[in-house]
Amino acid sequence: MTATTAPGAGPVSLAPSPAAPAGPGPRPARTAHPPRLRALDGLRLLAALMVAAYHYGGRTGEIGQAWGTSPREQFPTASSFFAYGCLGVQIFFVISGFVICMSGWGRPLRAFFASRVSRLFPAYWAAIILVTAVFALPWVAYEAVSPSDALVNLTMLQQPLGVDRVLGVCWTLWAELRFYALFALFVVLPGANRRRVVLFCAVWTLGAAVAEAANLPLLDVVLMPEYASYFIGGIGLYLLHRYGHDAVAWGIVAISFLIGQHYAIAGLWHPAHVDAFSYRSSTGIIAVVAFGYVAVALIALGKLHWANWRWLTVAGALTYPFYLVHEHLGWVVVGVLHRKLGLPSYATLLLTVALMLALAWLLYRFVEQRLTPVLKRSLSAVRMP
Template identity: 25%
Template sequence: MQQEKDKVIFANQLRAIAIIAVMVIHLCGIYWVARDTVSAYIFAPAIEGPSSRLLGWLSPPTVNYGPFGVAIFFLISGFVIPFSLAKSSPVEFLISRFLRIYPTYLTGTAVMLLCIWLSSHYWGKEFAMTVEVLLANLSLVHSNILIKTIDLVNWTLAIEIKFYLISAILYSAIRKANPLPIVFLAVATLCFTDWYPVAHSIINFTYFNLSIESIKVELMVVCFMFIGTFFYFHFSEKITTIELISYSSILLLLILMCWTRNSWADQIPSTPQNYIYGLCVFVAAYTLRKYFRPFAPLDFIAKISYPLYITHSLIGYSIIRIAMDKNIPYFAALLIAVSIIIAISYALHITIETKSIDFGKNLIRKLRNKNPQNQLELNQANSNT
């Protein structure tokens, strides 16, 4: 068991690398190159003056840390989620995932909203947030009903939720390490993307408009996440290396075909190129997984990576913008912002994230005790897989 845990250290430390990459692009890049967007989200005047050269120093040509880091996050989810499915029923899995995502997200979002409210107060601007926009974002359905994000990062959480739902539907196939239903999902996604008419991409309901184009994109990304699941199949010795390469290549090809046919097509080649960079890093780390060892700085960042992801963007922008208004140089303002964000994230981790995960475990344990037959069936299924 310890040997298996050591081999999965690579995934945990990749999570730290991914969040660092995302923070670099947001706080060192987007802050400068998307000034109007940043100012609109934090209710502040747009920053003036020359941009920092920090991102240019850090970025090799063609590398965009945003999609690169997000791709790694998605692959890690695809890899680790089957571990949860292996010891849960579909309902138990969805309960644990709900409690894993929403309590920390809701609390982190509340802290973020407080921060940008303080920013609006500091700059003398009206804090405008409608109930409709807030509820759509808090429930993570905003991207599907044509409502803008309130934090610039929660679109990925909306995709995570779809991945959990589809994983629960494919529960049997994932437990049996059967790649074919996942490949069929990708084929169906390509057919749906290619054949469903763009002219009917918005379906009007009484209280909201449903965006079919957003569903096409999210299904494509879910298929990308399942590449990580294929690596889990290989890790658990259910498929061979040749099968891993073959199925992953087929899935990647189908995903790239989808990409040319959906609303993300205008991001070609930069975004899919960086998703492939992220995949290459994931493959390299997986191949060298036995050499990974605990490393306190990365392990700490990995531990708080979820609340850090939720809070870093708008809180970071607000702190940097106000600090620079107080004549604090950008690099010092950046250091202050990162320190505060890490402190907030650690506080969320120990007060909300770990508590909600423990609550989920206890809840599932109580449900099993009330119906021991379900636990018996789960144990029998585990012995057969």
């Protein structure tokens, strides 16, 4: 596959860029093969490292057990900045909206389904097995889920089924799956075009607002009012990339940002309090969300073509497996390096990230590169009803 999602992503290629028209209106897309979007690969890795910083030093919980004390004591100054790293997820969702729109454009439903399943599941299955096995070791202090729950986790449907999660980050994949289903049903199946995509964004935005007002659990599950705006914003940014500056596309992006920053603050802001682990200011939250939108916008409009270094392709390939394994296995590594071997906090942090990236490379090289093409070919050969 030439496109990727966030966080479950692969190599990113530019969709056809528009050629300048002689008059007003949307610009037609070029058919020439464009260069890779390596800057988007780099942004994805940056978002993953933000999430890792949050998990290792910006929150409490099991990571405090790994350090032996609160991360705030390990990183007295940096922990307040690490606390904003959780917003890397919102950046992931914006990237996902961009890339799923790109990868689904002009692609039949069967090919879209095969590309998504083959891209998400091989590394995910490996991560589930690996974390379950490590947590089952007698010297590891963290409790493993039951064998039955671990098997359900292989479906990626553990959250709606109320099953204990093997991977803490898998809640974001449940949001991604729902986005893929909506996009496949209302855009890919009938055939993507500008009018249909704009209508999809408008209806989903209004539907998410209605779901919030109605307070009906089913609507919340399907329309995801808390996360919909980020995916929609990414779709709007792809329209700008494909067709150029356009008031409707900019309107989609602007409205999605205004709604998205609201939900980010609603979910992550709290009054400064002595008993709270960290304090995120509303201004800081808005700034990080805005950074994600601006960064993807610059990439969409071709302002970061100069960031075309080959190593960014590798960075993009490592992002998804790193995202999957870094949290839970990071607890084990931090405990060994810091409490057992006595490494300083920052040395432990950097070495843990490096080891998780090395593990991500192994998963990419020996799991994804081998299983993804096989699974994709198998699914592509299946007849859709």
